[in-house]
Amino acid sequence: MEMNNSVSGTRNLLEETEKSLKGMNYWAWSELLITIKQCQDLLPFANSSGILEKCVDSLIGRMATSSEPSPCPSTSSPDSSGVRFSCDTRSTESFKNSFSRATWWFEDLLVLSTNMVGMVIKSMVLRKFDHVIISRFLFYYQKSKCYAGTSDEKRNVVETVIDILYILDWNSVSFKSLFGILRVALNLNISKCSRTKLESMIGSQMDQATLDNLLIPSPYGMNYLYNVNLVLRFLKAFLHGGISQTSPTHLRKVASLMDLYIAEVAPDPCLKPSKFLALTMALPDSARDSYDRIYHATDMYLQVHAGLSEEEKMKICCALNYEKLSAEACIHLSQNKRFPSKRAVQACMSQQVKLKSFLKATDKLKCYIDSPSGVSEIGRKGKKNEASEQIVLYAGKLDPPANNEKLRAHLQGMQWRVTELEKICLKMQTQMTKIIMKSRVSSHSTPRSLPRLCS
Numbered sequence: 001m002e003m004n005n006s007v008s009g010t011r012n013l014l015e016e017t018e019k020s021l022k023g024m025n026y027w028a029w030s031e032l033l034i035t036i037k038q039c040q041d042l043l044p045f046a047n048s049s050g051i052l053e054k055c056v057d058s059l060i061g062r063m064a065t066s067s068e069p070s071p072c073p074s075t076s077s078p079d080s081s082g083v084r085f086s087c088d089t090r091s092t093e094s095f096k097n098s099f100s101r102a103t104w105w106f107e108d109l110l111v112l113s114t115n116m117v118g119m120v121i122k123s124m125v126l127r128k129f130d131h132v133i134i135s136r137f138l139f140y141y142q143k144s145k146c147y148a149g150t151s152d153e154k155r156n157v158v159e160t161v162i163d164i165l166y167i168l169d170w171n172s173v174s175f176k177s178l179f180g181i182l183r184v185a186l187n188l189n190i191s192k193c194s195r196t197k198l199e200s201m202i203g204s205q206m207d208q209a210t211l212d213n214l215l216i217p218s219p220y221g222m223n224y225l226y227n228v229n230l231v232l233r234f235l236k237a238f239l240h241g242g243i244s245q246t247s248p249t250h251l252r253k254v255a256s257l258m259d260l261y262i263a264e265v266a267p268d269p270c271l272k273p274s275k276f277l278a279l280t281m282a283l284p285d286s287a288r289d290s291y292d293r294i295y296h297a298t299d300m301y302l303q304v305h306a307g308l309s310e311e312e313k314m315k316i317c318c319a320l321n322y323e324k325l326s327a328e329a330c331i332h333l334s335q336n337k338r339f340p341s342k343r344a345v346q347a348c349m350s351q352q353v354k355l356k357s358f359l360k361a362t363d364k365l366k367c368y369i370d371s372p373s374g375v376s377e378i379g380r381k382g383k384k385n386e387a388s389e390q391i392v393l394y395a396g397k398l399d400p401p402a403n404n405e406k407l408r409a410h411l412q413g414m415q416w417r418v419t420e421l422e423k424i425c426l427k428m429q430t431q432m433t434k435i436i437m438k439s440r441v442s443s444h445s446t447p448r449s450l451p452r453l454c455s
Contacts, residue, residue, distance in 0.1 A: 024058045032059050033108060040116045056123055063105050064127065102133050106140050114160040117141060121164050131172035138165055139177045146184055158185050159194040166197040173201060175208045186216070199230070203237020207250040211260050224270040228279065231261065235282045243284050255287035259294060266301040273312050276301055280319035291324045295333065302338040313340050 024032075032055060039052045109117065124134055138161045145157045158181060165173055178201055185198060202209075214234075216227040238254060239246060262279050265271055280294055288294070298316060302308065308316075317340060325333070333339055 024054060025061075027058070029062060029108075032062065033111065036116065037111055040113050052119075056120055059120065060123055060127060060129075063124075064129070102130070103136065106137050109137070110141065110144050114145075114157055118160055118164060122167075125167065131168045135165060135168055135173045135177075139174065139181065142181060142184070151188060154184070155188045155190055158188055159190050162190070162194045162198050165201065170201050170204055175202070175205045178202050178205075179209075179213050182216075186219075199233050200237045200240070203234040203240070206234055206238040206257075207247075207253045209234075209254075209257060211257065211264065214257070214261050215264065224272075224275075225268045226265050228265060228271065228275050232275075232278055232282060239283075243286070248286075251283070251287045252289075255283050258283060259288075259297070263293060263297040263300070266297045267304050269304055271301075273305070273308065273316055277316055277319060280316075285321055288321070288324065290326065291321050292326055292329045295320055295325060295329050299332075299336060299338060306338075310340060313338075314342070 027035075036052070036055045036059060039055060109120070112120065121134060121138070125131075142157055142161045146154045149157075161181065162185070165178075178198065182198060182202065185195065190198075214226075214231050216230055218224050218227050235254075235258070243251075258279065262276075265279070266276065280298070298320065301316065302313060322330070
């Protein structure tokens with residue numbers, strides 16, 4: 001309006017406004033909120049004049065320094081009759097019961113637009129506000145605003161909240177609340193940028209997820225049951241920093257969760273082989289100590305998808321590490337007609353190699369025990385073999401002359417285990433012989449004989 005000194009004389013609107021703003025620190029809380037709400041309706045002018053910035057700074061300062069649950073006066077200004085806040089209608093006692101001292105301002109800020117909330121929160125971040133409190137407010141704001149409004153308004157709120165959460169410390173953001181906002185976002189078709197940010201935040205905390213979190217229905221119009229692509233993107237975000245940057249404990253926890261998830265989606269008749277294979281191979285081999293669960297899930301998948309070609313079955317079976325299968329799983333595999341015969345032979349050979357190594361280690365230990373200086377020699381050398389290491393550690397705790405007798409008793413237990421493994425190996429060799437004979441009949445070729453390792 002150009003109402004400066006040259007136009008209006010000594011008492012002009014500009015001077016009066018500047019004088020009023022100097023006393024902003026003494027304004028009531030409700031007056032600050034009313035001013036900010038009016039500024040957001042006149043955003044370009046408020047920004048250019050500096051009024052909005054001063055109001056926001058004063059508001060944040062009040063939130064940071066206030067020692068009361070709410071600094072609102074019991075009565076509001078007559079000018080605020082059109083805008084009622086929670087502090088004007090609730091007693092201090094009820095407010096204390098609803099919010100902690102750190103979060104008393106949550107409901108009052110619901111009157112702000114998404115753009116204004118973004119401006120306030122970014123200023124709070126610069127002032128080193130607690131990120132946990134900020135994230136809690138953002139989730140509260142999103143839930144409150146998404147109860148009503150159009151799809152576009154809800155989408156705007158969700159995208160704004162996600163964009164602000166992304167700049168916070170992710171460890172301070174509630175993982176459960178992230179999945180809550182995800183369920184809302186999936187129905188609103190949010191922007192790809194916001195969706196990627198949300199998936200990155202969830203993926204980075206994948207070790208906190210549960211099976212129910214991951215069982216997200218597929219998008220509308222898709223014929224498969226669960227949103228497998230979304231889970232694969234979570235895993236990609238989880239491994240974003242590389243295996244070396246991922247905690248081994250977290251990696252194993254995620255692998256255990258994925259084993260449960262794969263078993264859950266395997267019976268889906270519409271799940272493509274490429275997607276099933278992507279799930280089973282998404283994590284590195286070091287994430288699993290055993291592949292028994294993956295084997296049983298693969299068996300279920302092959303049972304449901306009986307029409308797969310031999311080539312497709314071979315590709316799916318590539319995800320299995322046969323050296324990490326238990327003897328029981330290998331026996332089941334050798335009798336399983338749904339698996340390619342080559343994979344069954346591969347599993348049996350892997351178990352025989354492990355058994356051969358175990359037998360050699362046991363024979364060496366027996367020689368050491370039977371020799372007069374066996375115990376002391378074992379204690380000095382420290383064998384690398386797992387079975388040898390167990391005996392060395394056991395012997396190190398014993399004192400002569402009783403150690404020989406106790407070691408012999410321990411060795412007898414190991415020999416019993418070897419006997420059981422020999423029985424399993426013989427049973428596996430019988431299955432292998434059947435597989436070889438079947439292959440010989442079908443291909444009219446003589447397969448290479450397999451060594452008998454259990455003799």
